[in-house]
Amino acid sequence: MKLLEDRIREDGQVLGADVLKVDNFLNHQIDPDLMMALGEEFHRRFADAPITKILTVESSGIAPALAAGMAFHVPVVFARKHKSLTLKDNLYTATVYSFTKKTSNEISISKKFLSADDNVLIIDDFLANGQAVEGLIEIIGQAQATLSGVGIVIEKTFQKGRQLLDERQIHVESLARIAAFENGQVVFAPEA
Ligand code: G4P
Numbered sequence: 001m002k003l004l005e006d007r008i009r010e011d012g013q014v015l016g017a018d019v020l021k022v023d024n025f026l027n028h029q030i031d032p033d034l035m036m037a038l039g040e041e042f043h044r045r046f047a048d049a050p051i052t053k054i055l056t057v058e059s060s061g062i063a064p065a066l067a068a069g070m071a072f073h074v075p076v077v078f079a080r081k082h083k084s085l086t087l088k089d090n091l092y093t094a095t096v097y098s099f100t101k102k103t104s105n106e107i108s109i110s111k112k113f114l115s116a117d118d119n120v121l122i123i124d125d126f127l128a129n130g131q132a133v134e135g136l137i138e139i140i141g142q143a144q145a146t147l148s149g150v151g152i153v154i155e156k157t158f159q160k161g162r163q164l165l166d167e168r169q170i171h172v173e174s175l176a177r178i179a180a181f182e183n184g185q186v187v188f189a190p191e192a
Contacts, residue, residue, distance in 0.1 A: 001038075001041055001175040001176060003037055004037075004175050004176045007025055008020070008022065008186055012186060017181065018156065018159070018181065020186065022125075026063070026154075027059075027063075027125055030063045035064055035066070036067050036071075038064050038068075039064065039066075039067025039068045039069070039071040040067075042068040042173065042175075043068065043072055046121055046148065046149050046151065049121065049149055049171075050119045051074055051120070051148055052074055052118045052119045053075055053076075053118045054069045054072065054074060054076040054120075054121050054122075054123055055077050055079070055121070055139075055140070056078045056079070056122065057078060057079040057081070057124065057136060058081055060126075061078065061132075062076075064153050065078065065123040065124075068121065068151060072121070075113075077109055079107040079109045080108055080109070081107055091110060092108065092110075092114065092142040093106055093107065094106070094134075094139050094142075095107075096131050097131050098131060098132075100128060107132075107136075107139070111143070114143040115144075116144040118145040119145070120140050120148060121148050121149055122150045122151070124150075124152055124153070126153070126154050126156070127155040127159075127161040127162060128159045128161055129159050129161050130160060130161025131161075133165065134164065137168075147170065148171070149172065149173065150165060150170055150171070150172045154175070154176050154178065155176070157177050157178065157179050158178075158179065162174075162192075172192070174192065177189040
């Protein structure tokens with residue numbers, strides 16, 4: 001998606017060998033107009049799927065997931081990484097290991113927000129090693145809901161997440177695909 005690629009070129013910052021900092025518009029300060037455009041683009045790309053719910057994981061997935069929810073006019077559920085006062089029992093839970101942060105998180109959602117009747121679109125900000133998406137897929141399985149697809153804002157094609165999802169024949173749409181970082185610059189891969 002050209003709008004997003006242009007924004008990454010303009011405001012993204014390459015950190016080390018494999019990390020892109022996008023806190024200017026995606027995961028710290030958020031550009032609402034850009035989010036709305038991303039939501040519309042996800043809607044266009046999954047127009048044929050009978051989506052009833054958007055699922056993401058806190059925190060950075062929430063903004064693009066909400067934008068997608070507004071385009072599809074369906075509820076948005078985000079998995080929590082911490083139990084809260086009101087989120088204790090009747091949970092679907094999965095363990096997610098972050099290769100980037102080298103920590104494990106238990107992610108949970110309340111059983112009342114996902115059922116066997118749901119057709120779910122997963123939305124997340126980054127697809128790197130795919131562990132967050134795998135955790136959400138496990139939760140969808142526990143609920144016996146149907147996974148309709150995975151929408152990603154920024155995919156890093158040189159990490160293994162996309163391959164894991166392709167092997168499972170999951171419909172994945174990434175709005176920007178990064179093939180490499182070279183001399184501090186982003187090299188984009190063609191759309192899949
Ligand atoms: P995964 O998300 O595909 O499972 O891969 P990984 O385990 O490597 O990523 C763990 C966390 O790091 C995720 O955030 C993911 O969004 C973030 N991440 C991965 N690659 C990049 C990158 O190039 N740039 C930035 N800014 N973040 C990246 P998280 O732990 O879920 O944190 P949150 O920000 O959503 O709270």
